[in-house]
Amino acid sequence: DTGVSQNPRHKIxxxxxxxxxxxxxxxxxxxLYWYRQTLGQGPEFLTYFQNEAQLEKSRLLSDRFSAERPxxxxxxxxxxxxxxxxxxxxLCASSLGTRSQETQYFGPGTRLLVL
Amino acid sequence: xxxxxxxxxxxxxxxxxxxxxxxxxxxxxxxxxFWYRQDPGKGPEFLFTLYSAGExxxxxxxxxxxxxxxxxxxxxxxxxxxxxxxLCAVQxxxxxxxxxxxxxxxxxxxxxx
Numbered sequence: 001d002t003g004v005s006q007n008p009r010h011k012i013x014x015x016x017x018x019x020x021x022x023x024x025x026x027x028x029x030x031x032l033y034w035y036r037q038t039l040g041q042g043p044e045f046l047t048y049f050q051n052e053a054q055l056e057k058s059r060l061l062s063d064r065f066s067a068e069r070p071x072x073x074x075x076x077x078x079x080x081x082x083x084x085x086x087x088x089x090x091l092c093a094s095s096l097g098t099r100s101q102e103t104q105y106f107g108p109g110t111r112l113l114v115l
Numbered sequence: 116x117x118x119x120x121x122x123x124x125x126x127x128x129x130x131x132x133x134x135x136x137x138x139x140x141x142x143x144x145x146x147x148x149f150w151y152r153q154d155p156g157k158g159p160e161f162l163f164t165l166y167s168a169g170e171x172x173x174x175x176x177x178x179x180x181x182x183x184x185x186x187x188x189x190x191x192x193x194x195x196x197x198x199x200x201x202l203c204a205v206q207x208x209x210x211x212x213x214x215x216x217x218x219x220x221x222x223x224x225x226x227x228x
Contacts, residue, residue: 004158031214042119042202042218043159056215091158095214101147101166102206102214106158 002026004107006092012113013082020078021110025094032075033104034067035091036060043091043106049075050097082114117142121203121219128193128226136188136222138203148186149216150179151202159202162188193226200224 005024013019025032031050035043046065048056051072061067064082069075079086089111093104120139128134140148147166151159163172165181172179176197178189188201200223204216 006158033215035216040220042204042220043216045215045217048215058215097214101164103149103161103164104216105161106151109156109158111156 006107018080023075023092029094031095031097033093037089087114117217119219125223131192133191138186140205142205142207144208146206146208149204153200195226198226
């Protein structure tokens with residue numbers, strides 16, 4: 001399977017703990033995105049990488065959130081000192097961006113529950 | 116700020132009963148409008164991209180159309196396996212080079228036998 005993969009698929013943690021999620025994009029895709037989705041809502045943009053450079057961050061991304069994409073391959077999203085409001089599905093998407101068009105392909109998501 | 120509104124929020128159809136889902140949008144400059152299908156507990160699955168008013172795309176029982184203010188996803192003779200949440204998203208031309216998608220809240224479709 002050459003699609004976007006995410007690990008873990010589910011994570012349950014206690015408030016105040018740190019968690020880290022991993023995303024492996026489709027090979028050769030140079031762009032990688034993180035979104036967050038809560039029940040009954042559409043995905044909301046968090047941050048975006050082109051190769052290894054983090055080019056945009058949403059104001060939704062508080063100081064407790066950090067993302068990396070070393071060497072422009074896989075990416076990690078870390079949440080420090082988790083809060084109950086962080087409970088959501090965290091989605092990763094990748095694309096092969098061209099000047100005229102870009103389609104983002106999503107992974108299966110990581111569902112986070114903060115107790 | 117880019118905005119996407121989808122209607123209806125939920126739709127229940129009998130098998131074979133055709134209908135349309137609506138996506139209204141406001142965006143500074145439309146780079147692309149995207150339709151995704153999402154099954155419970157899974158990530159969105161790409162369906163279509165539309166780039167300019169008047170464009171249409173088809174895939175099996177689905178047909179997407181685009182005007183300057185809205186997009187429609189037409190479902191012809193739906194089957195129970197078409198049951199899912201259908202998400203609409205826009206991508207704007209951004210002077211800063213951003214490529215994020217702005218999503219609506221989706222239409223939850225249920226097709227019954």
